[in-house]
Amino acid sequence: MGADFALWCHLQDMHDVREFIKHAWLQYAAGELSITLVSQLSEIGLGLMRLEDGKFTAKYxxxxxxxxxxxxxxxDVYGKGKTLCVVPLDKTSTSEARNEELIELICPAAAVLLRDTRDQMKKLAETAEGRKMLRKDKSRDPPSCGILSPEAYDFSSILKVQAPELLVWIHNYKAKAQRPSKQILERSEWLCGMADYYDAKATPTWLVMACAIHIDLYDIIGDKPGVAAKAWLDTTQRMYHRLDTTCNHFADLEHPSAKWRAELAPIFNRHENWKNQLFVTQETIDFQISRGLDHNTSPDMLGKATSCMMGSPCIAGAALWSDRMAYHKIGIRFANLDLTVFALASxxxxxxxxxxxxxxxEDMHFLISTHKSHTPLVPKTSGAYDAESFLKQYLLSLGLPIAQASKYMSAGVPTNKFVMRNHRRALAPTSEYVVAITESWHANDRLGTFERGDLIQTVLMKLTAKSKGLKQGRKGTWHQPQFTVKEVLSTFKSHMIADEPHLNFDYAAFHLLSEKIRRDLHALFPECKNRPLGVALWEIVFHILRDAISGPKEQSLLSKAAVILSDIISAPGVGNKFSKEARNASxxxxPKNLAPNIKPYNPAWTAELWEYFARHHHGVSTLHMLVASSSASHxxxxxxxxxxxxxxxIAAAAERFWHIWLTGNIRVSEQIETLYHRLEDGRTAAVPMPASFRSLGLRGSEGVGIALLEQLDSPMEMMANGDIGAEAGSR
Incomplete structure (x- = not known):
């Protein structure tokens, strides 16, 4: 393969990944995909792009x-910041169409934004303020974060505000010699890439694409820039409260819930450390005032998202994914405690x-169906219920050999120690991806064979090959073509869509319901009331099933258990509580009422507005330079x-264009009768709006063409040429 063709293929592959991730976030905005899936998809996509770019540059x-x-x-590219111009080095070149396609593929705006951000950080590091921030006794305190407006579509402005925090983080990261870490920030592909880039001579192409992806993401979520951070904080808060409730319930008993909660302490500590930095709280305002930073300290700032790096969609999303998986694995332990879920299903x-x-x-049917192809909770039965046969299957599931199972059909009880060692119904995560990652992670702990991102790539490559029906070779190798990153990401997406309901099922909270059922069933056995910890659910169910073999069904323990179970699960909101929660988050x-209700910014809107603006700006109306690419950032x-x-x-006019539009200086009054524009001297100018224009929302709207904007000819021309203050009333 020639270098030129290989390069085109490589760039197209990365562009496909960018579009794939962008489409996933648009699906999230439409309520079709969960924030957990799309944010983790983005983080994995960045990692896979980095690995593929490394392979490509090693060859070329x-x-x-x-x-x-x-x-x-x-x-070549001129300009910096939000206004750029790409030009051919050879003015006689006839490849104009090819060059326009290239601009879309190579994302020059992202490359310039990276360069400008690095320059900003290096200049800051040389100032007295920067040196003070980087001192050992100061670098642990993050710089104050900016407050994002409700319309934070412009990633270039966000990154500019993040630069001091990013500089301090890079300084601390490099001081650790970039050792492997379990810290979320130090596993972020974006942040680690920026740290590598800070002192590098070259600009990695994958990092440019990663920056372009962030530009795309904020075009989509800028209406609610803190969605990933809010989802993470809400999830960990809910996890904490539910585990806390469970632990309090068992506070006076020898129960492992407190120990398991302690294992998740790093998650809850991280939540506490970040919650006042990601969104403005009263504590945030008090802290700002204590440091003499009295800006943005008014009460109407409460609840607004900040520019804190941890709140970035990929980073907060990675924390959300990681914490959900940790909670899920703890939940599986609750399910297996005393064989609770298995016994209840039986x-x-x-x-x-x-x-x-x-x-x-519904909750029990959900669990039975979920585990059916992995660890069946109940035996396959056909025909009428046979109490004796069902009991025998139950005993075999407890780990008893056939001969011993027959012995316990009429008398005796297996010891709890024997059952816990030999039972055959230990539940496990059903996600093939999660299982493979976990197993490979433990192997990596022993062997130390994987670098950052290699593990996920290896697992997803195998799952992709399997999904395409490719067979594994004798030595564990896969006979497979080289999959593109988009194909591998598609594998992850499809697996997660299938697995999410189970990953979201709250076993820890379900355990409390199971415990209520166990205690009510326990009352059927007065002779056991003096046992300090009571009888394990598997044993209670064993006695009930054995009792059903003899005697009238109406007077059996099974009949009494049915009444107890019915009373509990028939209560409003109980029978389907956990399965409904799991599906609603998947x-x-x-459901529509839980969709994010986000209004994405239409990148084409910037180009349309510029075209309209240029018509009324005398300095650029005669130029015919093409808008090759646009967003809320550039x-x-x-x-x-x-x-x-x-x-x-054009740059001089564009500076005014950005000042008027994309920096948020145009706003429509609540009555939509007046257009307000903030002048450079701080005053606000008011321009009456035509009646036919009053139903139009200016910022971020889609489907609004230039024809409608023509109704604003006079106001826009005054704004474009800077003479609005003379014509419009000011206040």
């Missing part, structure tokens, strides 16, 4: 720097098969003539 070292790519394609099945209760317990089944022009003078004329 001449392309190890994005700026070399620009020269290779015969292009009892419920026996009762419903006997006709003593209608099969309406991709593909999120406009990138393409000038086939390559004249710097053209760009400087």
């Amino acid at each position: 070292p001449e392309f190890d720097d994005w700026w070399k790519l620009l020269s290779y394609f015969g292009l 009892l419920y099945t026996a009762i419903t098969k006997s006709g003593l209760l209608k099969p309406t317990w 991709s593909g089944s999120i 406009i990138t022009f393409y000038d086939p003539d390559g004249k710097k003078a053209n760009f400087y004329r």
Whole structure:
């Protein structure tokens, strides 16, 4: 494969990943995918791009720097910040269409934003303020974060505000010699990439694409920039309260819940450490005032998202994913404690098969169905309920050999110690991805074979091969083609859509319901009331099933257990509580009232507004430079003539354009009768709006063409040319 063709394929692959991630976030905004899935999908996508870019540049070292790519394609870029112009180095080139396509593929705005951010950090590090921040006794205190407006679509502005915090983090990260860490920030592909880039001579192409992805994400979530951070904080808060309730319930007993909660202490500590930094709280305001920072300390700031790096969608999303998985694994332990879920499933099945209760317990049906192909909770039965056969299957599931099972059909009880060692119904995570990651992680702990991101790539490659029906070789190798990153991400997405309901099922909270059932069933055995810890649920169910073999069904313990179970699960909101919660938080089944209700910014809107603006700006209306790419963060022009003078004329006008529009200086009054524009001297100018224009929301709206904007000819022309203050009333 020639270098030129290989490069095109590589760039197209990364562009496909960018579009794949962007589409996933649009699905999230529409309520089709969960925040957990899309944020982790993004983080994995960045890691896979980095690995693939590393392989590509190892083979083609001449392309190890994005700026070399620009020269290779015969292009140059002028400007900085939000207004850029790409020009051909060869003015006689006829590849104009190819160059426009290239601009979309190589994302020059992202590359310039990276360069500008690094320059900003390096300049800050050389100032007295910067040196003070980087002192050992100060660098542990993060710089104050900015407060994001409700319309934080502009990632370039967010990154500019984050620069001091990013500088301090990079300083501390490098001081640790970049050792492997369990800290969320130190596992972030984006942050680690920025740390590597800070002192590097080259600009990695994957990092440029990662920056472009962040630009895309804030175009989508800028309406609610803290969605991932809020989801993470809400989830960990709910986890804490539910575990706390469980622990309090068993406070006076020898129960492992307190120990298991302690294992999750780092999660809850992280929550406490970050909650006042991610959103403005009263504590945040008090802290700002105590440091003499009295700006943004008014009460109406409460609840607003901050620019804190931890709140970035990929980083907060990675924390959300990691903490959910830790909680899920603890939940599985609750499910297996005294074989609670297995015993309850067996009892419920026996009762419903006997006709003593209608099969309406949705939570139990969810669990039986979920584990059916992994660790079946109940035996397969056909025909009428056979109490003797069912009991025998139950005893075999407890780990008893057939001969011993027959012995206990009429008398005796297996010891709890024997059952806990030999039972065959230990539940486990059903997600193939989670299981493979866990097993490989433990192997990596022993062997130390994986670098950052390698583990996830290895697992997803195997799952992708399996999904395509490729067979494993004798030595564990896969006979497979080289999958693209998009294919591998598709595998992750499809697996998570299938697995999310189970991953979201709250076993820890379900355990409390199971314990209530156990205690009520325990009352059926007065002879056991003096046992300090009571009887394990598996043993209670064993006695009930054995009792059902003899005697009238109406007077059996099974019949009494049916009444107890019915009274509990028939209470309003009980029978389907946990399965409903799990599905409501899972991709593909999120109800409309729980959808994020986000209004994405239409990137084409910037280009449309610029075109309209240019019509009324005398200095640029005669120029015909093309808008090759745009977003809430930038406009990138393409000038086939390559004249710097053209760009400087446009840049001056564009500076005013950004001032008027994308920095939030245009707002529509609540009555939508007046357009307000903040002047550079701080005053606000008011322009009457035409009646036919009053239903239009200006910022971030879609489907609003230039034809409608024509109704604002006079106001826009005054704004474009800077003479609005003379014509419009000011206040």
